[in-house]
Amino acid sequence: MSERKSVLSCIQPTGDIHYGNYFGAVKNWVQLQEKYDTLYGVVNYHAMTMPYNPKKLIENTWELVYNLLALGIEYDNLFIQSLIPEHAELCWVFNNFASFGRVENMTQFKDKSQSTSDGFISVGLYDYPVLQAADILIYKAHYVPVGEDQRQHLELTREIANRFNNQVGKEYFVLPETLHTATPKIRSTADPTRKMSKSAGEKHYISIFSDENRIRKQIRSAVTDTGETPEGQMSEGVANLFELLKAADAQDVYDHFMSTYKAGSLRYSELKDAVADTLVALSAQFSEKKAEIISDKREVKYRIKQSSSEIRKIAQKTLFEVKELCGLINVKY
Ligand code: TYM
Numbered sequence: 001m002s003e004r005k006s007v008l009s010c011i012q013p014t015g016d017i018h019y020g021n022y023f024g025a026v027k028n029w030v031q032l033q034e035k036y037d038t039l040y041g042v043v044n045y046h047a048m049t050m051p052y053n054p055k056k057l058i059e060n061t062w063e064l065v066y067n068l069l070a071l072g073i074e075y076d077n078l079f080i081q082s083l084i085p086e087h088a089e090l091c092w093v094f095n096n097f098a099s100f101g102r103v104e105n106m107t108q109f110k111d112k113s114q115s116t117s118d119g120f121i122s123v124g125l126y127d128y129p130v131l132q133a134a135d136i137l138i139y140k141a142h143y144v145p146v147g148e149d150q151r152q153h154l155e156l157t158r159e160i161a162n163r164f165n166n167q168v169g170k171e172y173f174v175l176p177e178t179l180h181t182a183t184p185k186i187r188s189t190a191d192p193t194r195k196m197s198k199s200a201g202e203k204h205y206i207s208i209f210s211d212e213n214r215i216r217k218q219i220r221s222a223v224t225d226t227g228e229t230p231e232g233q234m235s236e237g238v239a240n241l242f243e244l245l246k247a248a249d250a251q252d253v254y255d256h257f258m259s260t261y262k263a264g265s266l267r268y269s270e271l272k273d274a275v276a277d278t279l280v281a282l283s284a285q286f287s288e289k290k291a292e293i294i295s296d297k298r299e300v301k302y303r304i305k306q307s308s309s310e311i312r313k314i315a316q317k318t319l320f321e322v323k324e325l326c327g328l329i330n331v332k333y
Helices: 019-032 054-071 086-095 100-104 107-114 123-137 148-168 212-220 236-247 251-262 268-326
Strands: 006-011 037-042 078-080 143-145 177-179
Touching: 006 019, 006 123, 019 037, 019 054, 019 143, 019 236, 037 054, 054 078, 054 268, 078 268, 086 123, 086 268, 100 123, 100 148, 107 123, 107 148, 123 148, 143 148, 148 177, 212 268, 236 251, 236 268, 251 268
Parallel strands: 006 037, 006 143, 037 078, 143 177
Antiparallel strands: none
16 A cells, blocks of 8 residues: 555546646646646546536547646546546435535535526536545545635535544544645636636636637737726736746746836736747647647547546445445445
């Protein structure tokens, strides 16, 4: 058994991967691989909780796998959730340890249930955070690297673990801790009052694998002042551009523009050009890696199915123990 602490995190295959995902979470995932036992999931069960298209879901799932590999995630650490159905079974068990009132109060549920196009709100959307708790606890993860928006889900995960442990009379589950990057909330450049996200629509996220012109255009049209910033304070839009530089490790560029800002001589257009140059260079590097990866998609798919099946063994062991603890009739597979 490894002495290293374990890390788990997941991402939904709901479309393009963007710089909010990268700077808020995935960049950290890549670095954590050196020091910890890390597992990262492409959570396709979660992606069914909002109205979706099955063909698109498969495409998005593989595309996200290619993208994560291009960003530096290692094959052996990556799994696809639906290849490990124990997540869903543990979710059912956890439904009985999760408080209805707490789940109902999750802000993501409130936000998303208001944004369905036809007014249909699935039970899956409501149960989403319980499945997320299963994703984490099934691997007994010590640390969960996520963006700021996941804080509440992590609190619920700890509550479920705690209630389970109390009820079965054993400190069985580890209570996981959240890990944030220095930039846990990247904002939308089109509307810096909200987070960068896919669900808000295309202009609200900068896709890592989009072409140079689009990235430049999006940064050029970034909102720098909404007219609501108090005198003497940096607006959220400008602060977000600085955050992007910091997150991309462009410290010299950051320092240069910060001193011009402090001297009162900052030109937004120059700051935007610098941010665009930085992101374009990063995206070019990732796209080059992706081209290599997708040159043999069959091989990638084969390897990810293999790694998922290895990772599944950990999940099966946990589920066996959980069923024993819960008084459910059980056999070893
Ligand atoms: P998802 O797919 O929306 O996002 C993946 C990761 O990216 C982070 N993130 C951001 N960070 C900073 N600024 C932003 N604008 C931004 N947008 C997204 C998210 O915080 C997340 O870390 N519920 C999760 C998926 C999930 C999960 C899990 C995560 C399912 N099971 C178990 C951790 C552990 C989600 O929807 O992430």
